[in-house]
Amino acid sequence: MSDLAGRxxxxxxxxxxxxxxxxxxxxxxxxxxxxxxxxxAALAAGLVDxxxxxxxxxxxxxxxxxxxxxxxxxxxxxHIQRNKVKALAPLVHLWxxxxxxxxxxxxxxxxxxxxxxxxxxxxxEATKAGCAPDELSELLDALRxxxxxxxxxxxxxxxxxxxxxLRAFEDLRKLRDSHALVELSMxxxxxxxxxxxxxxxxxxxxxxxxxPRPGAAGVEH
Numbered sequence: 001m002s003d004l005a006g007r008x009x010x011x012x013x014x015x016x017x018x019x020x021x022x023x024x025x026x027x028x029x030x031x032x033x034x035x036x037x038x039x040x041a042a043l044a045a046g047l048v049d050x051x052x053x054x055x056x057x058x059x060x061x062x063x064x065x066x067x068x069x070x071x072x073x074x075x076x077x078x079h080i081q082r083n084k085v086k087a088l089a090p091l092v093h094l095w096x097x098x099x100x101x102x103x104x105x106x107x108x109x110x111x112x113x114x115x116x117x118x119x120x121x122x123x124x125e126a127t128k129a130g131c132a133p134d135e136l137s138e139l140l141d142a143l144r145x146x147x148x149x150x151x152x153x154x155x156x157x158x159x160x161x162x163x164x165x166l167r168a169f170e171d172l173r174k175l176r177d178s179h180a181l182v183e184l185s186m187x188x189x190x191x192x193x194x195x196x197x198x199x200x201x202x203x204x205x206x207x208x209x210x211x212p213r214p215g216a217a218g219v220e221h
Contacts, residue, residue, distance in 0.1 A: 033213030152183025
């Protein structure tokens with residue numbers, strides 16, 4: 001992590017070159033797959049918005065850094081399982097992956113008024129989670145009916161295809177605007193510039209900050 005400051009500076013340069021700024025884009029540092037030493041390095045570098053995909057990892061890391069005196073804002077960015085919500089509820093600042101009403105109801109029960117984003121599968125890929133665009137209105141109504149603070153939308157763009165990614169980000173922005181929401185969580189290490197150019201208010205960045213995850217293969221945050 002000796003070069004984290006340089007990597008962080010390079011990420012912000014990419015964000016600014018795409019039209020974003022520190023005032024308009026929130027950088028969520030994805031510590032998924034890394035040890036608590038990386039979490040501590042991120043906090044030391046001033047990164048307090050941290051993203052995790054797996055419930056057990058978030059809980060364990062939150063416990064390890066709890067005595068450090070830093071107010072960490074944990075973002076749960078993975079697929080949400082109802083039976084994991086109880087353990088996560090006291091820790092999660094923002095839930096990025098809400099894609100069905102049953103999960104929203106469980107979050108509302110465990111964390112009344114919780115902040116959530118709705119994950120939308122705008123690309124229609126069968127391998128990706130998220131509600132279909134035509135199901136969004138009904139899901140928003142259900143989540144709001146449960147008293148949740150629905151902040152905006154989230155998506156994961158197609159991997160390795162910048163044109164398809166650009167279309168996905170544009171489609172999500174249009175959905176966000178049509179429903180008068182605020183946040184757009186979209187863009188990762190490989191495509192954050194496209195996302196910011198389309199109005200992303202949050203980017204989820206892991207490998208561009210921390211390098212490849214140990215033992216990981218394929219596209220990363």
